[in-house]
Amino acid sequence: MSDAKEFDLGLYKNEKVPEITFEKIGRVDVFCAIHTKMTCIVYVVPNPFFAKTDGKGRFTIKGVPPGTYRLKAWHERLPSQTVQVVVPERGDLKQDFTLGFAPPAAK
Numbered sequence: 715m716s717d718a719k720e721f722d723l724g725l726y727k728n729e730k731v732p733e734i735t736f737e738k739i740g741r742v743d744v745f746c747a748i749h750t751k752m753t754c755i756v757y758v759v760p761n762p763f764f765a766k767t768d769g770k771g772r773f774t775i776k777g778v779p780p781g782t783y784r785l786k787a788w789h790e791r792l793p794s795q796t797v798q799v800v801v802p803e804r805g806d807l808k809q810d811f812t813l814g815f816a817p818p819a820a821k
Contacts, residue, residue: 725748738758739759741757742755743755792814793814
């Protein structure tokens, strides 16, 4: 069950895993009907420019045309963060994110 698209991968053993295409952007939570701890999250984005961080939290997005964009960092258990970035015609752009909860405001 999903707002983006309802689907059922079925029970399979040696069959080819079905391919699912999502037309709506956003988060899709996937659960296993047999194994309660077997879950995943699919985050559908409206373009081919995305990345998953490595073990040290680093990421690279290649092939982005020059221009101004909104870059969003997302984690399943933390508030996301979005910044505006300008991709230059030459060279690299470095953008750091620190995701987490803000400390309580001082009184």
